Amino acid sequence: HKPGLRGLVTRMVFNSAGLRALFKFRAIATRCAVREMARAQPGAGRSRVVVVGGGFGGLAAVQSLNKKPVAISLLDRTNHHLFQPLLYQVATGALSPANIAAPLRGLLRRQQNVRVIFAEVDEIRVHDQIVRADGLSIPFDYLVLATGARHHYFGHDQWERDAPGLKTVDDALSIRERVLSAFERAEVETDSETVRALLTFVVVGAGPTGVELAGALAELARETLPREFRTMDPASARIILVEGEERVLPPYPASLSKRAEEALDRLGVEVRLGSFVTDISDRSVELRTGSEGRESVPARTVVWAAGVLGSPLGRSLAEQTGAEVDRAGRVVVESDLSLPRHPNIFVIGDLAHVENPDGTLVPGIAPVAMSEGAFVARAIKRRIDGRPPDAFRYKDRGKMATIGRGAAVADLGRIRLSGSIGWLVWLGVHLLAMARFENRLLVFTQWAWTYWTRGRSARLLSARLRRP
Numbered sequence: 001h002k003p004g005l006r007g008l009v010t011r012m013v014f015n016s017a018g019l020r021a022l023f024k025f026r027a028i029a030t031r032c033a034v035r036e037m038a039r040a041q042p043g044a045g046r047s048r049v050v051v052v053g054g055g056f057g058g059l060a061a062v063q064s065l066n067k068k069p070v071a072i073s074l075l076d077r078t079n080h081h082l083f084q085p086l087l088y089q090v091a092t093g094a095l096s097p098a099n100i101a102a103p104l105r106g107l108l109r110r111q112q113n114v115r116v117i118f119a120e121v122d123e124i125r126v127h128d129q130i131v132r133a134d135g136l137s138i139p140f141d142y143l144v145l146a147t148g149a150r151h152h153y154f155g156h157d158q159w160e161r162d163a164p165g166l167k168t169v170d171d172a173l174s175i176r177e178r179v180l181s182a183f184e185r186a187e188v189e190t191d192s193e194t195v196r197a198l199l200t201f202v203v204v205g206a207g208p209t210g211v212e213l214a215g216a217l218a219e220l221a222r223e224t225l226p227r228e229f230r231t232m233d234p235a236s237a238r239i240i241l242v243e244g245e246e247r248v249l250p251p252y253p254a255s256l257s258k259r260a261e262e263a264l265d266r267l268g269v270e271v272r273l274g275s276f277v278t279d280i281s282d283r284s285v286e287l288r289t290g291s292e293g294r295e296s297v298p299a300r301t302v303v304w305a306a307g308v309l310g311s312p313l314g315r316s317l318a319e320q321t322g323a324e325v326d327r328a329g330r331v332v333v334e335s336d337l338s339l340p341r342h343p344n345i346f347v348i349g350d351l352a353h354v355e356n357p358d359g360t361l362v363p364g365i366a367p368v369a370m371s372e373g374a375f376v377a378r379a380i381k382r383r384i385d386g387r388p389p390d391a392f393r394y395k396d397r398g399k400m401a402t403i404g405r406g407a408a409v410a411d412l413g414r415i416r417l418s419g420s421i422g423w424l425v426w427l428g429v430h431l432l433a434m435a436r437f438e439n440r441l442l443v444f445t446q447w448a449w450t451y452w453t454r455g456r457s458a459r460l461l462s463a464r465l466r467r468p
Helices: 004-014 016-040 056-064 084-091 157-161 169-188 192-198 208-224 254-266 312-321 366-384 419-433 437-453
Strands: 047-052 070-076 080-082 101-103 114-118 121-125 130-133 136-139 142-145 149-151 200-204 238-243 269-273 275-280 284-289 293-298 301-304 308-310 342-347 399-402 408-412 415-418
Touching (some): 047 366, 056 070, 084 169, 169 192, 169 301, 192 200, 200 208, 200 293, 208 238, 238 275, 254 408, 308 312, 312 342, 342 366, 408 419, 415 419
Parallel strands (some): 142 342, 200 238
Antiparallel strands (some): 080 101, 121 130, 149 308, 284 293, 408 415
């Protein structure tokens, strides 16, 4: 009998009629949710949208279609959305995979017009408007292809066995195992030449991924592992960064490239500019410098960060539609990101060849993919409404790369940052860009611990890797 809202709640909870009303309301809400999910399934009178790929572009497209009159099927060969910019930290033991990955079903659990299908696409039949994946046939009215890119070895695919790239969680874990097992094997090795080869790490390609990975490897060897080994000194490890251009971070302004190179030098990274890889084996890397200079570098761990190649699905789609494909396997799309003569099929992200009004190529980075995903969602809505979509325009918000603890470079257009200020901006931008608050909290906590202790807790090796 207490007055006000508190009394009302008390009477509702403790009154049997109130409890019955509460349970009845819950049952009605559940039935409404089930009906809404049923209406969202393909074949229920809504336009069917199939999105292939749950990366930055694909996820942005799906989320931008929330509460729109469409039935979405999101296909991915993994069950998670991966924050790729931090994969190098998984590869060097600073973060665990769960810190930078989020289950797709969890991210989309409140979006009633989408279903997630854990499957790998085998074939896209353009004229039948069907996607085949692991024996399933999924029809579509609109198709969004966002399958990204894979490693590009420029005609030397045999190098992949000895020089893996860094695109997936499996790649990062494989590289982490190679790096950590090299230190473990060097601890018990008696031959000095073999020890030097085991403690030599070569990173091919000085773009953002290569620069960040080389810096992280140097920190691992110089700051984390010393005092943990007794026979050999991890700080004596050589980290070699190979780049064919005349400066690191070629897409960045020259001043920032110079500062990045200086930061790498402070970490003890050997930067080989104007150098090209001519051969890779499980024992060494062959380099060519200039027209005649050649060098054989004994190294047991090599990581490839020199180029990307569009997903094979893009070339298959282009063959059916007559679209062009560039040298990197990217599909040349129209101004609205659709394929020529197929306005209901869109290609976005690293798989799309998109040009700016001045003819330059839109970079294959996460912000671009997210902008393209949101744009395609609007384009689909406009086509459903009978209106033609406008042209995609990307506003460059800048690019950044970190080089170890407390150092980064950031090109934000008119503003260019480096050093600790650039590093703080890099931290903030990457935390905000993560898909879930839980991931942001985990990563921030781990970064804080790593900063103060210089430790890297995710340095686990499986027993299967132990060699006799």
